[in-house]
Amino acid sequence: xxxxxxxxxxxxxxxxxxxxxxxxxxxxxxxxxxxxxxxxxxxxxxxxxxxxxxxxxxxxxxxxxxxxxxxxxxxxxxxxxxxxxxxxxxxxxxxxxxxxxxxxxxxxxxxxxxxxxxxxxxxxxxxxxxxxxxxxxxxxxxxxxxxxxxxxxxxxxxxxxxxxxxxxxxxxxxxxxxxxxxxxxxxxxxxxxxxxxxxxxxxxxxxxxxxxxxxxxxxxxxxxxxxxxxxxxxxxxxxxxxxxxxxxxxxxxxxxxxx
Numbered sequence: 143x144x145x146x147x148x149x150x151x152x153x154x155x156x157x158x159x160x161x162x163x164x165x166x167x168x169x170x171x172x173x174x175x176x177x178x179x180x181x182x183x184x185x186x187x188x189x190x191x192x193x194x195x196x197x198x199x200x201x202x203x204x205x206x207x208x209x210x211x212x213x214x215x216x217x218x219x220x221x222x223x224x225x226x227x228x229x230x231x232x233x234x235x236x237x238x239x240x241x242x243x244x245x246x247x248x249x250x251x252x253x254x255x256x257x258x259x260x261x262x263x264x265x266x267x268x269x270x271x272x273x274x275x276x277x278x279x280x281x282x283x284x285x286x287x288x289x290x291x292x293x294x295x296x297x298x299x300x301x302x303x304x305x306x307x308x309x310x311x312x313x314x315x316x317x318x319x320x321x322x323x324x325x326x327x328x329x330x331x332x333x334x335x336x337x338x339x340x341x342x343x344x345x346x347x348x349x350x351x352x353x354x355x356x357x358x359x360x361x362x363x364x365x366x367x368x369x370x371x372x373x374x375x376x377x378x379x380x381x382x383x384x385x386x387x388x389x390x391x392x393x394x395x396x397x398x399x400x401x
Contacts, residue, residue: 203351203366204354205354207357208356209238213238214237215239216324216325216326217324218232229253229255229257230254230322231311232394233250233251234252234395235326235390237391241329242330244293245298246293246298247293247361249307250367251287253284254398255285258280258283260279260315261310261311262308262309263278265292266306266308267303267305268304268305268306269303274297274305287367299330301330305327306325306326308325308326310323337352346365350365363386370383380399384396384399
C-alpha cells in the first residue's frame with residue numbers, strides 16, 4: 143500500500159469515528175456551534191430559563207409528586223360556599239398529601255381580597271380528635287399569600303403521620319354551613335443522608351429545584367417564597383413561584399400572584 147492510499151484510509155477512519163481536529167472544535171466553540179455528542183441535552187418538559195437565584199440563570203423548578211395516583215386530599219381552592227360575597231381562600235398545597243422535610247414547616251394560604259371576616263386555622267392529627275393547633279382572628283387580613291410558622295407555634299410533626307390543616311372564613315358563627323373552607327394534607331418525611339449532603343452543597347436557588355425534584359412541596363414553596371421576600375421586585379422568581387402553583391392546579395392563585 144503506497145503512502146497516499148494509507149493517508150486516505152486514515153482520514154476515512156477518523157471521519158467515521160466522529161473525530162474532529164482541535165482547531166475545528168475550537169472554531170465551533172467560538173461560533174457557538176455545539177459539538178455533536180451522544181448525550182441528549184434537550185431540556186426536560188416544563189423546564190425553561192429562569193433565575194435559579196437572584197442574578198443567576200437556572201432551570202424552572204418542576205414539582206415531582208412523590209406518590210403518583212395518591213387519593214386527592216385538597217378541598218376548596220376553587221369552590222365557594224353559600225357566602226359568595228366572601229373572599230376566595232385556598233390552602234397552598236398539592237391535590238394529594240404534600241411532604242415536608244422539617245417537623246415545623248411554614249404553611250401558606252391565599253386570600254383573594256382584604257377581609258375583616260373572622261378567620262380560623264386548624265391543624266389535626268389523622269389519628270386524633272382534637273386539633274393540635276387552633277388559631278382565630280377577627281383582625282383585618284390582607285389579600286395575597288398569608289402564612290403560619292408551625293415551629294413558632296410550638297408544633298412538631300411526627301414522621302410518617304398525615305395531618306390535615308384548614309383555613310376558614312366564618313361569615314356567621316351561628317350558621318357554619320356558610321363558611322368558606324379550604325384544607326389539605328401534610329406529612330413529615332426526613333431527608334436521607336444523601337439528600338442532606340446534596341442540600342448542604344446547594345445554593346438558595348438550587349435548593350428550590352432540589353426540593354421540587356425530591357417531592358417536598360412545602361419546602362419548595364417556602365424556599366422560593368423566602369427568596370421573593372428578600373427580593374420582591376425579582377420578576378423571574380415571581381414567574382418561578384407562579385409556575386409551581388400552576389403545576390399543582392392552582393391556576394387562579396398563580397395568575398393573581400404574578401400581579
